[in-house]
Amino acid sequence: MNDKKITKRKEDFSQWYLDVVSKAELSDYGAVKGTMVIRPYGYAIWEIEQQILDKKFKETGVVNAYFPLFIPERLINKEKNHVEGFSPEVAVVTHAGGKKLDEKIVVRPTSETIIYESFSKWVHSYRDLPLLINQWANVVRWELKTKPFIRTTEFLWQEGHTVHETIEGAEERTLQMLNVYKDFSENYMAIPTIIGKKTEAEKFAGALNTYSVEAMMQDGKALQYATSHNLGQNFSKPFDVKYLDKENKEQYGWQTSWGISTRSIGALIMVHSDDKGLVLPPKMAPTQITITTISVKENKKEIFDTTDLIYKKLIEENIRVQTDKRDLTPGEKFFEWERKGIPIRIDIGAEEIKNKEVVFVNRIDGSKTKVSFDQIPTKAKEMLDQIQNNLYQNALKNQEGKIKEVKNWNELVDEVSKGNFVLEYFCCKKDIEKQINEDTGITVRCIKQTDGKTKGICIKTGKETTNEVYFAKSY
Amino acid sequence: MNDKKITKRKEDFSQWYLDVVSKAELSDYGAVKGTMVIRPYGYAIWEIEQQILDKKFKETGVVNAYFPLFIPERLINKEKNHVEGFSPEVAVVTHAGGKKLDEKIVVRPTSETIIYESFSKWVHSYRDLPLLINQWANVVRWELKTKPFIRTTEFLWQEGHTVHETIEGAEERTLQMLNVYKDFSENYMAIPTIIGKKTEAEKFAGALNTYSVEAMMQDGKALQYATSHNLGQNFSKPFDVKYLDKENKEQYGWQTSWGISTRSIGALIMVHSDDKGLVLPPKMAPTQITITTISVKENKKEIFDTTDLIYKKLIEENIRVQTDKRDLTPGEKFFEWERKGIPIRIDIGAEEIKNKEVVFVNRIDGSKTKVSFDQIPTKAKEMLDQIQNNLYQNALKNQEGKIKEVKNWNELVDEVSKGNFVLEYFCCKKDIEKQINEDTGITVRCIKQTDGKTKGICIKTGKETTNEVYFAKSY
Numbered sequence: 001m002n003d004k005k006i007t008k009r010k011e012d013f014s015q016w017y018l019d020v021v022s023k024a025e026l027s028d029y030g031a032v033k034g035t036m037v038i039r040p041y042g043y044a045i046w047e048i049e050q051q052i053l054d055k056k057f058k059e060t061g062v063v064n065a066y067f068p069l070f071i072p073e074r075l076i077n078k079e080k081n082h083v084e085g086f087s088p089e090v091a092v093v094t095h096a097g098g099k100k101l102d103e104k105i106v107v108r109p110t111s112e113t114i115i116y117e118s119f120s121k122w123v124h125s126y127r128d129l130p131l132l133i134n135q136w137a138n139v140v141r142w143e144l145k146t147k148p149f150i151r152t153t154e155f156l157w158q159e160g161h162t163v164h165e166t167i168e169g170a171e172e173r174t175l176q177m178l179n180v181y182k183d184f185s186e187n188y189m190a191i192p193t194i195i196g197k198k199t200e201a202e203k204f205a206g207a208l209n210t211y212s213v214e215a216m217m218q219d220g221k222a223l224q225y226a227t228s229h230n231l232g233q234n235f236s237k238p239f240d241v242k243y244l245d246k247e248n249k250e251q252y253g254w255q256t257s258w259g260i261s262t263r264s265i266g267a268l269i270m271v272h273s274d275d276k277g278l279v280l281p282p283k284m285a286p287t288q289i290t291i292t293t294i295s296v297k298e299n300k301k302e303i304f305d306t307t308d309l310i311y312k313k314l315i316e317e318n319i320r321v322q323t324d325k326r327d328l329t330p331g332e333k334f335f336e337w338e339r340k341g342i343p344i345r346i347d348i349g350a351e352e353i354k355n356k357e358v359v360f361v362n363r364i365d366g367s368k369t370k371v372s373f374d375q376i377p378t379k380a381k382e383m384l385d386q387i388q389n390n391l392y393q394n395a396l397k398n399q400e401g402k403i404k405e406v407k408n409w410n411e412l413v414d415e416v417s418k419g420n421f422v423l424e425y426f427c428c429k430k431d432i433e434k435q436i437n438e439d440t441g442i443t444v445r446c447i448k449q450t451d452g453k454t455k456g457i458c459i460k461t462g463k464e465t466t467n468e469v470y471f472a473k474s475y
Numbered sequence: 476m477n478d479k480k481i482t483k484r485k486e487d488f489s490q491w492y493l494d495v496v497s498k499a500e501l502s503d504y505g506a507v508k509g510t511m512v513i514r515p516y517g518y519a520i521w522e523i524e525q526q527i528l529d530k531k532f533k534e535t536g537v538v539n540a541y542f543p544l545f546i547p548e549r550l551i552n553k554e555k556n557h558v559e560g561f562s563p564e565v566a567v568v569t570h571a572g573g574k575k576l577d578e579k580i581v582v583r584p585t586s587e588t589i590i591y592e593s594f595s596k597w598v599h600s601y602r603d604l605p606l607l608i609n610q611w612a613n614v615v616r617w618e619l620k621t622k623p624f625i626r627t628t629e630f631l632w633q634e635g636h637t638v639h640e641t642i643e644g645a646e647e648r649t650l651q652m653l654n655v656y657k658d659f660s661e662n663y664m665a666i667p668t669i670i671g672k673k674t675e676a677e678k679f680a681g682a683l684n685t686y687s688v689e690a691m692m693q694d695g696k697a698l699q700y701a702t703s704h705n706l707g708q709n710f711s712k713p714f715d716v717k718y719l720d721k722e723n724k725e726q727y728g729w730q731t732s733w734g735i736s737t738r739s740i741g742a743l744i745m746v747h748s749d750d751k752g753l754v755l756p757p758k759m760a761p762t763q764i765t766i767t768t769i770s771v772k773e774n775k776k777e778i779f780d781t782t783d784l785i786y787k788k789l790i791e792e793n794i795r796v797q798t799d800k801r802d803l804t805p806g807e808k809f810f811e812w813e814r815k816g817i818p819i820r821i822d823i824g825a826e827e828i829k830n831k832e833v834v835f836v837n838r839i840d841g842s843k844t845k846v847s848f849d850q851i852p853t854k855a856k857e858m859l860d861q862i863q864n865n866l867y868q869n870a871l872k873n874q875e876g877k878i879k880e881v882k883n884w885n886e887l888v889d890e891v892s893k894g895n896f897v898l899e900y901f902c903c904k905k906d907i908e909k910q911i912n913e914d915t916g917i918t919v920r921c922i923k924q925t926d927g928k929t930k931g932i933c934i935k936t937g938k939e940t941t942n943e944v945y946f947a948k949s950y
Binding site for chain 1: 503505506507510511512513514515517518519521522538539540541542543544545546547550562563564565566567568569570571572573580582589592593596608612613615617618619628629631
């Protein structure tokens with residue numbers, strides 16, 4: 001029933017992505033345009049992401065809480081840049097309980113305003129700081145062009161919100177969380193990242209500074225999937241987040257917010273998958289190994305028993321493993337697990353029982369390795385590590401080969417249009433950047449993290465600047 | 476700052492509840508009327524509940540997924556009883572992205588309709604069944620009278636949704652999940668439960684049968700905090716959830732749905748807490764033990780080092796423990812942990828160091844036990860078990876003492892108004908039950924699970940019936 005072919009990346013990258021998502025049963029379209037159903041297999045990836053990140057957040061002292069979905073209009077209007085940034089894309093509740101509401105309610109597009117209303121009640125003294133809160137929640141942004149995981153009207157994310165005594169404390173936390181995302185991306189998602197400060201044109205509505213985690217997709221376009229904002233006192237002032245310092249003087253807090261969303265699953269798919277379907281790095285794979293019975297005839301019991309035994313041994317090693325004993329042809333089974341990106345498939349049939357060895361099939365290169373029964377757990381762990389590492393290296397090679405330097409503006413436009421990133425100096429003037437984007441569709445992803453002293457010549461204006469930036473097309 | 480006294484239960488039970496919630500910093504009011512902020516301490520309880528239940532669900536084969544918050548009006552209108560039940564309390568989005576929407580969108584009050592729209596696409600063959608799906612999500616029901624955790628406009632819950640080949644399969648799953656909730660209530664929340672079928676008047680809008688988990692609060696009122704519904708084919712028909720059976724004949728699926736919400740935290744609070752504040756059973760306590768330093772003067776280092784050592788030993792035993800080394804008076808510290816319901820407080824100061832023994836303070840009876848250093852982990856585990864067990868026994872005693880049998884209707888009204896449950900035979904006629912509720916405020920909580928054969932005389936009508944039911948006032 002799910003046997004339509006997957007479009008090749010070279011033919012139509014966008015259609016290939018939709019095919020991979022659909023064939024791996026990661027998501028479905030919701031009934032309201034632009035919404036998404038996250039199917040069990042896709043949601044299992046999100047659960048792994050939640051577990052890893054939640055632990056990392058808590059290790060830095062963050063605790064979870066939950067704030068309301070509904071924001072009264074008056075609250076969202078309190079911070080001028082913020083409301084301007086978000087008002088075009090909010091969903092508004094006007095009726096409830098059978099009546100027209102006196103005040104319109106906004107469905108949260110992000111929760112700074114509703115959370116800082118609470119923070120103003122919770123923060124009294126320097127002793128209450130730093131306040132380190134996170135929530136896992138759904139948010140709604142009314143988008144016109146949507147794509148599963150990448151851009152949906154409703155999405156799942158976590159949003160962290162902190163208050164500090166000093167601007168340095170806030171900046172430190174902003175960078176700390178940026179690095180948590182970078183570590184997660186590289187060491188779990190096997191995605192090499194580019195991190196750096198956003199330009200004025202691209203920063204979060206209401207932030208002092210925004211830092212982002214960007215990655216290069218296989219088509220050479222950039223995908224931003226995590227951000228960390230130093231909000232300064234832009235929200236603490238209108239929201240009255242104040243504390244008494246050690247000298248008993250009233251001060252406004254310094255704040256941060258930071259988030260990663262189900263968009264990251266889109267990146268995971270677009271960085272690693274191939275023309276056969278989904279590819280998942282083992283650390284993010286809900287199932288790392290499928291044990292598949294093949295050519296089951298008269299010795300069914302022995303094959304099934306051995307399958308169960310291997311299953312048990314792998315479970316003991318904390319490997320996420322499943323068995324597939326269904327009465328289907330080997331081809332049907334192989335096809336399914338390939339499309340679902342299970343890192344290793346172990347085949348076991350009559351011949352394997354006879355020779356006391358199984359075949360390990362590696363999803364990323366299709367290689368087959370014979371492994372004797374007693375070596376299975378050891379070899380499984382080795383191969384999973386190797387796949388994790390190879391996926392990262394492949395992605396890094398792809399990315400490094402596609403970050404270009406150029407001589408002039410025309411060359412830059414040419415390279416980006418060919419599916420490359422360009423790393424060059426840029427003045428980062430807001431109006432110039434906006435004009436570039438309008439004329440060419442090119443965006444500045446972020447400013448490279450440097451010592452901030454080395455100067456270069458702006459590729460667009462010829463003026464001297466310290467900002468070295470990544471130009472790219474983006475999702 | 477948080478030093479207002481807690482109202483006594485006898486004076487005003489409702490105000491007592493609000494005081495306990497506020498003093499323990501479990502929740503705050505949201506900016507939109509009826510919404511709730513779940514503060515970190517309250518949310519930590521919810522996280523424990525999620526972990527326990529999620530594991531139990533998965534052990535029965537259930538997998539998680541996520542479905543959209545937004546339901547188009549046409550979908551919610553598909554099942555007649557369902558829309559009638561929910562339409563008075565839904566919140567409606569009419570505008571989004573700066574435009575008036577062509578079709579109104581309902582913010583999910585529950586997700587049967589939006590989920591079964593997906594199920595109709597996922598279910599094709601008997602091989603796809605049973606389909607066992609759960610989601611953890613927020614839902615919105617516009618309530619006029621609200622109370623933290625007990626009844627809020629938005630709340631968090633899980634909702635399980637399954638499809639089966641037969642009505643027996645659906646009924647079995649309905650009861651299986653009811654028993655998961657019962658087990659969780661009794662063995663983790665230490666709350667004795669009353670479970671049974673709901674009457675026609677009280678069942679879920681759209682269900683064939685509803686079963687509920689009810690518990691008695693300390694004021695003798697009932698609180699329902701989990702339900703399990705056998706939906707029959709009431710939804711599969713309008714939503715076209717069909718499958719081909721083994722004979723290749725098209726059949727409608729048999730469905731269930733079941734859920735538990737943050738309301739359960741309200742029950743947890745109302746069953747165990749006392750006039751000093753929150754009381755938590757150890758299995759649900761985010762912090763099971765606080766080690767509190769007292770009389771820290773010249774031997775500060777020794778006291779702090781010993782505190783750290785004890786902390787480490789308890790962590791190794793998987794006990795959730797925290798230290799309180801703050802420079803506050805012992806009284807201030809004791810007061811805070813008492814209000815927050817930490818099951819055991821361990822005090823350590825100069826004298827304790829000298830005698831190589833600490834004092835264990837038991838939150839539920841205030842008893843103090845001297846424990847030598849080397850006995851700390853063993854005694855800690857023992858006392859936690861003992862507190863868990865005692866809380867259950869206390870609640871059971873309270874409940875059993877307040878379930879009355881009566882001779883006639885007037886006596887029943889009298890007993891219930893005194894804060895008791897009454898267990899009597901009742902005809903369960905819908906109109907009679909509705910009239911009782913209008914006249915007296917009394918509700919039928921559920922029908923006792925019996926062999927269904929024993930007959931008795933309806934306490935209201937004098938007619939013979941097999942339904943033995945629990946009458947009570949309820950939240």
